[in-house]
Amino acid sequence: MLLNFDRLGWWKLVLIGITVLTAAFLLLPILFIAALSFGSSQWLIFPPPGWTLKWYQELLADPRWLESAWTSFRIAIIVTVLSVLLGLVTSFGLTRGRFIFREALKALFLTPMILPVVVLAVALYAFFLQIGLNGTLTGFVLSHLVLALPFSILSITSALEGFDKSIEDAAVLCGASPFEAKIRVTLPAISHGIFSAAIFSFLTSWDEVVVAIFMASPTLQTLPVKVWATLRQDLTPVVAAASTLLILLTVLLMVLVAVVRKGLKS
Amino acid sequence: MLSRTDAKAAGSKIPAGRLTLTDFDLTLPALGLLVLFFVVPVAILLARSVSEPVPGFGNYAELLGSSTYLRIFANTFLVSGLVTFVSLLIGFPVAWALAVMPSRFASVVFAILLLSMWTNLLARTYAWMVLLQRTGVINKVLIGLGLIDKPLPLVNNLTGVTIGMTYIMLPFIILPLYGVIRKIDPAILQAAALCGANRWQSLVRVLLPLAMPGMAAGALMVFVMSLGYFVTPALLGGTANMMLAELIAQFVQSLVNWGMGGAAALVLLVVTLALYAVQLRFFGTDRMGGR
Structure with missing residues (x-):
């Protein structure tokens, strides 16, 4: 009922x-x-008294916005590539391995996902202060990689667990080398897992605020840090314009995911 | 080592190629990354809580003995509890509806859930800062409807944080709960009806108890996530109701007091891990991470 x-x-x-x-x-x-973001009111009155593109012009005219977006993009791409590669290798080890600490290791790999980010942010900030990585691209990449890797491992292991290993073994019996069999048989079969790993890794890094707030320097900041710093001063409509572009990116990613999923199914 | 002999014992029919990496070896790069840039930094931070400024538990005595800090702990639990309660109250009927409604309607709602989840956190928080401000749309509508005379203070206080965080947490409770309700066999409810239960009885004595594991797991997860939240409370909350994550940030950033920062971080970690242990003990691992 x-x-x-x-x-x-x-x-x-x-x-x-x-x-x-x-x-x-x-x-x-x-x-x-x-x-x-298209309204003409500086004070974000709704409904807007008129329509304008001036907030977008202001956004695009300010090199700091573009620079921070470019920084975010570079970091997110590097993190995505590293996270997928590392996630692949680790997932093969975790799903195929029969060693005793496997479950404990799996749990350890997922911990950064469940712990409060602020603890990691503060800890890495202190650590990077000592080894001189604060405000560097390497520092951003390493810290975002720690946060992105659990999502990558989770997506790829679940794909690998659903893949029947005997198909890979069959390819080897037919003469392929174990490595060739993995590249040409297993990877295509788990491509949906690899794809989700890439999307989640990209989004984790691209949207990450907390670690970035601590890590940013006046010369190197990501887009979320720029938004954060602007919001702490005032609610300028320029942020609305930036947010709208971010929303547009989200919609594009969702469409991409839907298209790829459909493509993988057929 | 262990891994090597075990791999042999597992009896792979494929002869090991020239590459003699064991499965355990494959996890080493990621393990190295995690130890170096996660375990070690967190351990150092926690160690500083008992070593700075002087060795001992002075930081913890100060943290747990001062009414200022205790008020922050209390507020953190209050906000997380409120957010969890409201999310559950809204999330249950929505998850229920999604589980029974025709899939073409449900897929629209799922798309909206996904859009909201994937939209940048700061963009979503900014939206609520604008909506809830004194001259914002919500106050205007309420005045326009004649419900209030003066704008209500909706932001920089408990109301603002609760609305903003519920907005963020809702998908995290709806999606797992949907999964649980979806798995309940409709025949059980049919049986309840055949045995003479009316709708309320079926709801309270059949559907709710069956959905309870999902509700408890989802609620616990939202509660734990809320405990450590930083961005939204910092932007939508006021100074009067600071949360634990903000306190940690303040110790480190403005006060440069690593000892106290480490101590507060440890408190947050212990509470989080304890609640996750409860979750693992009672609900298994499958709902960890909420996806």
Whole structure:
């Protein structure tokens, strides 16, 4: 009864009402920011008195915004590549291995995902102060890699666990080298896992704020740090413009994921 | 070593190639990274809590003995508890509806959940800063409807943090809960109806108890995530209701007091790990990380 949509009676209306309101609650702030970024009011009055592109012009005219976006992008790409490669190698070890500490090791690899980021941020900040990595690209990459790797390992191990190893063994029996069999048989079969690993790693680094706030220097800051620093001063509509571009990127990524998933299925 | 003999014992039919890396060796690069840039830094930070400024537990005595800090702990639990409660209250009916509604409607809601989850955290927090400000839309609508005369203070206080954090946490409770409700066999509820239970009885005595493991696991996860949250409380909360993560940041950034920073970090770590241990003990690993 309660799990049959057509037999819920008037409860159906209540459930749908709550769901529609919740969906609106989740969606409206995003649409609202996108609308405000085109509004002419400096004080973000809604509905806007007029429409303008000047916040985007201001955003694009300020080299610091572009620089920080470029920094974020470079870091996120390097982190994605390293995280997927490291995740692949580690996942092969974790899924195929029969050593005694396997479960403990798996848990250790996932810990950065569940611990409060602020603890890692403060700890790495202190550590990097001593070894001179604060405010460097290497420092950003290493700290984001620690945060991204669990997602990569999780996606790839679950794909590998779903892959029947005897197919790889068959390729080896047919004359392929073990390495060739992995590259040409196993990798294509787990490509959906590798793809999710890449997307999650990219997003983890690209959106990461807390570690970046501690790590940033006046000469090297990521986009989230720039947004954070701007927001601490005032609620300028330029941030609305930047946010809208970030939302656009999210939508593009979602479309990409949907297209790739469809492609992988067929 | 162990790994090598074990690999042989497992009896792989494929002759090991020229590359004689064992499976354990494959995990070494990642293990090295994690030890060097995660385990060691965190250990050093925690060690400083008992070594700076003087060796001993002075930092902990100060942290747990002062009413200022105790108020911050209390506030951290209050905010996390409120966020968890509200998320659960909204999340359960939504997860339930998603589990039963026709898939073409559900997929629209899922797309919205995903969009919200994937949108940059700062962009989402900024949206709420603008919406909730004194001259913001929400105050304007409330005044326009004649519900209030003066704008309500909705931001830089408990209300602001709770709204902003619930917004962020909702998907984390809806998605796992959806998975749990989806797995419940509808025949059980049909049986309840056949045995004469009305809708309320079926809900309270069948559906809710069956969904309880998912609710508890999701709630615990949201609670733990909220405990260590930094960005949203810092931007939407006020100075009067600081949270633990902000306190840690303040010790380190503005006060440069590593001893106290380390001590506060340890408190947060211990509470987090203890709650995760509860989660692992009672609900297994499958809901860790919430995906």
